Amino acid sequence: MALAHIWLPRPRVLRYLAVRIAQVIPTVIAIVVLNFFFLRLAPGDLAEVIAGEAGSATPEYMALLRQQFGLDQSVWVQFVNYVKQLAQLNLGYSFRNSMPVLDLILSRVPNTAVLMLSSLLLAVSLGILFGAVSAHWRGRWPDAVLSAVSTVGFATPLFWVGLMLIVLFSVELRWLPAGGMYDLEHDLTGFARIADVARHMVLPVLSLAFFYIAIYTRLTRSAMLEVQELDFVRTARAKGLHPVRIALRHVLRNALLPIVTMTGLQLGTLLSGSVVIETVFAWPGMGRLAFDAVFQRDLNLLLGVLFFSSFLVIVANLLTDFVYAILDPRIEIR
Amino acid sequence: MSMQTTSISLPVANAASNERVRPFPGASSLSYRLLRSRTTLTGSAVIAAVVMAALLAGSIFDTDPLDMVARPFIWPLTDARHPLGTDMLGRDILVGLVHAARVSLAVGLAAASLAVLVGVMFGAASGYFGGWVDQLLTRITEIFQTMPPLVFAVVVVAILTPSVGSIILGIGVTSWPQIARLVRAETLRLRESEFVQAARVMGMGHGRIIVTHILPNAISPVVVAGSILVASAILTEAALSFLGLGDPNLISWGSMIGSGREVLRTAWYMTALPGVAISITVMALNLLGNGLNDVLNPRVSLT
Numbered sequence: 246m247a248l249a250h251i252w253l254p255r256p257r258v259l260r261y262l263a264v265r266i267a268q269v270i271p272t273v274i275a276i277v278v279l280n281f282f283f284l285r286l287a288p289g290d291l292a293e294v295i296a297g298e299a300g301s302a303t304p305e306y307m308a309l310l311r312q313q314f315g316l317d318q319s320v321w322v323q324f325v326n327y328v329k330q331l332a333q334l335n336l337g338y339s340f341r342n343s344m345p346v347l348d349l350i351l352s353r354v355p356n357t358a359v360l361m362l363s364s365l366l367l368a369v370s371l372g373i374l375f376g377a378v379s380a381h382w383r384g385r386w387p388d389a390v391l392s393a394v395s396t397v398g399f400a401t402p403l404f405w406v407g408l409m410l411i412v413l414f415s416v417e418l419r420w421l422p423a424g425g426m427y428d429l430e431h432d433l434t435g436f437a438r439i440a441d442v443a444r445h446m447v448l449p450v451l452s453l454a455f456f457y458i459a460i461y462t463r464l465t466r467s468a469m470l471e472v473q474e475l476d477f478v479r480t481a482r483a484k485g486l487h488p489v490r491i492a493l494r495h496v497l498r499n500a501l502l503p504i505v506t507m508t509g510l511q512l513g514t515l516l517s518g519s520v521v522i523e524t525v526f527a528w529p530g531m532g533r534l535a536f537d538a539v540f541q542r543d544l545n546l547l548l549g550v551l552f553f554s555s556f557l558v559i560v561a562n563l564l565t566d567f568v569y570a571i572l573d574p575r576i577e578i579r
Numbered sequence: 580m581s582m583q584t585t586s587i588s589l590p591v592a593n594a595a596s597n598e599r600v601r602p603f604p605g606a607s608s609l610s611y612r613l614l615r616s617r618t619t620l621t622g623s624a625v626i627a628a629v630v631m632a633a634l635l636a637g638s639i640f641d642t643d644p645l646d647m648v649a650r651p652f653i654w655p656l657t658d659a660r661h662p663l664g665t666d667m668l669g670r671d672i673l674v675g676l677v678h679a680a681r682v683s684l685a686v687g688l689a690a691a692s693l694a695v696l697v698g699v700m701f702g703a704a705s706g707y708f709g710g711w712v713d714q715l716l717t718r719i720t721e722i723f724q725t726m727p728p729l730v731f732a733v734v735v736v737a738i739l740t741p742s743v744g745s746i747i748l749g750i751g752v753t754s755w756p757q758i759a760r761l762v763r764a765e766t767l768r769l770r771e772s773e774f775v776q777a778a779r780v781m782g783m784g785h786g787r788i789i790v791t792h793i794l795p796n797a798i799s800p801v802v803v804a805g806s807i808l809v810a811s812a813i814l815t816e817a818a819l820s821f822l823g824l825g826d827p828n829l830i831s832w833g834s835m836i837g838s839g840r841e842v843l844r845t846a847w848y849m850t851a852l853p854g855v856a857i858s859i860t861v862m863a864l865n866l867l868g869n870g871l872n873d874v875l876n877p878r879v880s881l882t
């Protein structure tokens with residue numbers, strides 16, 4: 246019966262998920278505390294910043310501002326207020342942008358997500374392909390070439406790759422735009438707009454993926470070499486199965502697990518990578534937002550970005566563990 | 580774990596892969612080892628050259644790298660007196676590259692040392708004492724691992740205002756968790772070994788056992804991870820300087836890329852050259868790390 250095959254989460258997996266979520270709570274609390282103390286460490290408080298902007302600052306005006314922001318209260322009261330705000334998903338207000346920080350971040354998240362997911366997809370698919378090729382011809386020239394390429398990939402700064410791609414494809418060849426997300430001259434709609442965004446995405450996605458292609462190539466290569474030596478592969482070979490079929494069905498499939506883990510672990514660094522790439526390509530995402538926040542001394546916004554991206558990493562790690570627990574029943578649940 | 584902007588993937592950051600014994604016999608075949616040793620030699624030679632250049636920067640080129648010495652915008656290989664050309668302010672690029680090597684290497688070394696110091700303390704205490712100490716320290720480690728490394732470093736440097744010190748601190752606090760996890764795993768392995776038990780029976784104190792028995796036996800993977808950390812710290816410093824968070828009084832490869840970017844369209848060599856310097860140095864450090872790994876922990880494979 247087909248119905249019997251419908252997957253239902255087994256109690257084992259559900260219990261595992263519950264334990265993992267419980268473990269995450271102290272981490273979230275600690276990040277909140279850390280964020281708060283970062284805010285206080287910064288030289289000058291919000292009142293000074295705003296007064297400095299206005300140009301004139303009487304002591305009375307400063308006191309009024311401090312009272313408004315609750316800065317005249319004790320550290321503990323301020324902390325409790327901060328946590329209360331966060332509990333309501335309020336990340337504070339960005340005075341530079343006259344907008345709540347959360348709204349600002351949420352307006353940028355889709356742009357960053359598009360960039361990151363495309364890069365990840367490209368990196369994983371090319372990486373698995375290269376890794377499989379490398380493992381299959383281990384020690385021969387395709388392996389040597391790909392190893393050399395990934396050695397370079399590990400060592401080259403992402404932003405520099407981006408700049409060099411701009412020189413080649415935008416300045417010299419004039420094939421692709423050097424920055425931004427849309428064509429600002431023409432107000433494109435529908436399919437033309439999608440094609441336009443895609444054109445703007447090519448270079449940033451390539452530069453962001455460059456380093457991760459190297460990682461996935463190496464990971465796939467070593468995972469496949471490891472699986473190749475296992476008994477069930479020897480059995481398959483002894484049965485006379487076609488080598489390509491063995492490579493795909495038996496080896497690659499089992500080599501995928503470490504790749505799943507890696508993808509989860511990589512999310513934080515991928516976010517970091519997108520900060521520089523968005524800066525290079527003037528891509529209107531979270532990274533660019535963080536960059537602007539640094540130069541406008543908009544600490545609320547900067548910490549909001551840090552908090553939000555840490556939160557994303559936590560969620561991604563949970564999902565990875567969850568997927569892993571489903572994929573591999575041997576995983577011990579502690 | 581890995582992050583080029585950023586910093587390099589430390590294969591050791593996940594304990595499972597670290598403990599993996601090299602699975603295929605071919606890996607230790609003669610040709611493989613020869614290839615490895617050749618790349619390791621190349622890596623060490625390049626690093627030695629970069630270190631020499633950094634140490635001798637002052638005596639080879641006694642000019643200040645920030646001084647204007649010639650007409651701006653001289654392309655590389657067109658003027659024998661300035662083989663790598665000049666930038667938009669007429670500063671010699673070769674002199675800049677060599678002086679910047681100093682800053683990049685110093686920041687890389689200092690940040691990696693800081694990370695190793697903190698990581699070893701956390702990892703050793705966590706693995707040796709176990710129980711609630713381990714629980715607490717592991718949680719703290721996880722918190723630092725959760726925050727995206729570069730964003731975190733940017734926040735630290737922005738809040739403390741950009742200077743060599745805050746950059747080292749920013750990179751250090753984002754990279755110690757990898758070392759801590761590594762040392763913890765090693766300590767857990769060593770804690771129950773016979774010589775540690777013997778020391779305990781002899782009445783040796785915990786601190787002394789850790790320092791004289793556990794750390795010396797756990798140090799070789801730390802050395803390997805440390806050399807790779809230097810590489811990743813150099814990449815992170817470059818990213819920070821590129822973002823305008825470098826020390827404003829010093830010239831580094833990242834800041835050269837950052838300033839060259841303004842004239843990218845007309846004089847891309849100003850951006851290209853420091854990037855090549857970073858790539859070569861980081862690549863050499865990674866090769867050296869792989870080589871050290873083969874020598875120090877031949878059993879364990881670096882992915």
